Amino acid sequence: xxxxxxxxxxxxxxSLARAYDEGKGEDPVWRDIFKSYEPAAxxxxxxxxxxxxxxxxxxxxxxxxxxxxxxxxxxxxxxxQADEGWGKRPLPDLQGDSDLGWHIxxxxxxxxxxxxxxxxxxxxxxxxxxxxxxxxPPWETPIVPLAVNVIQHPLxxxxxxxxxxxxxxxxxxxxxxxxxxxxATGGMSHQLHGTDFGHLAPDWDNEFLDLLESxxxxxxxxxxxxxxxxxxxxxxxxxxxxVMRGAMGSRVRNIHRAYFAPMLTGYGLVCxxxx
Amino acid sequence: xxxxxxxxxxxxxxxxxxxxxAGYRLNKLSASLIDPANRANFLADEPAYCRRFDLTDxxxxxxxxxxWTGMVEAGGNVYVFLxxxxxxxxxxxxVGAEMRGETLTQFMATRPPQKRSK
Numbered sequence: 490x491x492x493x494x495x496x497x498x499x500x501x502x503x504s505l506a507r508a509y510d511e512g513k514g515e516d517p518v519w520r521d522i523f524k525s526y527e528p529a530a531x532x533x534x535x536x537x538x539x540x541x542x543x544x545x546x547x548x549x550x551x552x553x554x555x556x557x558x559x560x561x562x563x564x565x566x567x568x569x570q571a572d573e574g575w576g577k578r579p580l581p582d583l584q585g586d587s588d589l590g591w592h593i594x595x596x597x598x599x600x601x602x603x604x605x606x607x608x609x610x611x612x613x614x615x616x617x618x619x620x621x622x623x624x625x626p627p628w629e630t631p632i633v634p635l636a637v638n639v640i641q642h643p644l645x646x647x648x649x650x651x652x653x654x655x656x657x658x659x660x661x662x663x664x665x666x667x668x669x670x671x672x673a674t675g676g677m678s679h680q681l682h683g684t685d686f687g688h689l690a691p692d693w694d695n696e697f698l699d700l701l702e703s704x705x706x707x708x709x710x711x712x713x714x715x716x717x718x719x720x721x722x723x724x725x726x727x728x729x730x731x732v733m734r735g736a737m738g739s740r741v742r743n744i745h746r747a748y749f750a751p752m753l754t755g756y757g758l759v760c761x762x763x764x
Numbered sequence: 765x766x767x768x769x770x771x772x773x774x775x776x777x778x779x780x781x782x783x784x785x786a787g788y789r790l791n792k793l794s795a796s797l798i799d800p801a802n803r804a805n806f807l808a809d810e811p812a813y814c815r816r817f818d819l820t821d822x823x824x825x826x827x828x829x830x831x832w833t834g835m836v837e838a839g840g841n842v843y844v845f846l847x848x849x850x851x852x853x854x855x856x857x858x859v860g861a862e863m864r865g866e867t868l869t870q871f872m873a874t875r876p877p878q879k880r881s882k
Contacts, residue, residue: 503856548843553795554784574797574850640843642769642780682842683777683833686860689877712770722776723842751876753856 491664493671494536495744496737496761497529498701498730499619501545501674502754503573506618510578518751525747526622529760532744533623536670540586541624541632542593542657544673544732545615546639548573551607557641558605560653562597563612563634564590571613580621583612586631589664593633596660602653610634619674639675639726647716647728648709654735661736673733677748677755680721687753688721694755695748697727701759702743705734720755733761740764779841787839790826793817794840797847806851832859 513519550571552558568583594606612634624630635657638644645653654671661669677697680688697720700708708731716725734741741761749756767778777783784791793814796802806813814824826834827848835845842859849859861871 549791549795549841550798554788554791572798572800574803574847576800640779640841641784642778681856681860682836682863684864685776686863687871687874687877714769714772714774717776717778722778753860 491661491667491669493658493661493736493738493763494538494668495533495670496733496741497533497623497670497672498733498757498759498761499529499623499672499674500676500754500756500758501615501618502756503614503618504752504754505622505756506578506614509618509621522747522749522751522756523622525749525758528745529758530623530625532760533670537668538630538670539667540589540669541630542589542635542661542669542671542736543616543620543632544635544637544654544671544729545612546675546726546729547615547636548613549640550613551611551636554641557638558636559638559645560602560604561607561610561636562590562594562604563607563610563636564594565608565610566631568610568612568632568634570617571611573613578617580617581627583616583620583634584628584631586633589631589667589669590633592664593657593660596663597653597656600656600659602656604635610636615674623672635732637729637732639729642713644713644725644728646709646713647711647731650728650731651705651709651735654732654737656735657732658736658738671733671736673730675729676720676724676727677757678720678724678750679754681723681753683722685721689750689753689755690720690724691748691750691755693719694750694757697730698746698748698757698759701730701734702741702761705731724755737761738763777836783839784841785839787835787841789817789819790823790835790838790840791844793819793827794844794847797851803851830854830862833863836863
């Protein structure tokens with residue numbers, strides 16, 4: 490029987506990728522942020538996961554609006570890095586786990602969730618901007634990516650995200666003996682268009698982190714406009730963290746938490762174990 | 765234009781299906797720039813590249829002027845038109861400052877924003 494041994498919620502952002510590539514670990518703006526990932530990386534390594542399920546959103550690099558899936562599951566043994574317009578970063582492709590991928594696909598569909606199944610999928614900064622901080626390359630742990638539409642409305646509801654997470658939890662339980670960590674990226678507060686560009690909401694972001702741990706049902710009840718009004722239009726993507734939370738079961742123990750908001754995006758981080 | 769979300773009209777710009785349809789050509793051009801060969805073609809002859817994607821004259825002008833605010837109004841999605849910014853050597857901070865009606869220096873003076881009142 491498979492087991493979800495840990496869950497991580499973490500922001501993704503192009504700025505994190507740039508800071509990593511430029512080696513900003515000693516820069517005064519970045520030092521504490523870089524350091525905040527270290528306990529998470531050490532904890533993740535000690536968990537000795539066999540695979541990661543990574544929930545993120547594609548920034549119109551794999552999918553275009555001709556056919557933009559609400560949920561898309563990557564089932565393959567390799568996932569290439571996307572070129573988002575700036576060229577690729579000097580990082581390896583991701584290893585996939587097609588056994589786990591097909592198992593999750595079968596289990597989700599039997600459970601009445603219907604993701605698009607992708608045997609080829611380029612993965613963008615939704616994964617690549619944060620993964621090097623959590624797991625230094627080269628990457629030997631394979632991943633199963635799940636892309637969620639948080640860009641083109643109508644978006645899945647927060648409750649739907651939580652529910653598909655719970656279904657992923659059930660899928661892992663019915664898999665063979667394996668230690669799985671689920672990571673959800675995205676958010677937190679940010680607004681990237683219009684005159685409110687740069688809007689940040691640290692108070693709300695921290696309230697979200699509190700509720701995610703202890704009262705996720707309250708977050709499931711919020712609608713998209715609630716999220717957008719509190720954290721900025723693009724911050725609605727933080728609903729993806731509920732996929733992770735849904736997979737973790739009813740109670741979690743917080744292992745590590747950090748939050749910074751220096752520039753455009755609230756950089757949040759939580760590490761949970763099932764309690 | 766006000767957008768409808770969850771059955772109500774809202775004051776903020778929401779990338780609705782209707783906006784996505786309105787901005788389809790513009791977004792398709794922008795998204796094509798994930799290919800280095802397309803970036804080279806765009807830079808070599810921008811008007812021809814815009815014609816290839818059937819952009820209207822108004823849309824071509826938005827691209828020419830790097831009018832990010834205008835692109836949002838025309839149905840452009842920020843994640844997608846950022847690829848135009850990337851291709852022409854700009855970045856999200858410069859794009860954002862323009863949308864706020866500020867210079868990059870003015871915008872950076874607002875960061876980090878801890879002291880800002882709510």
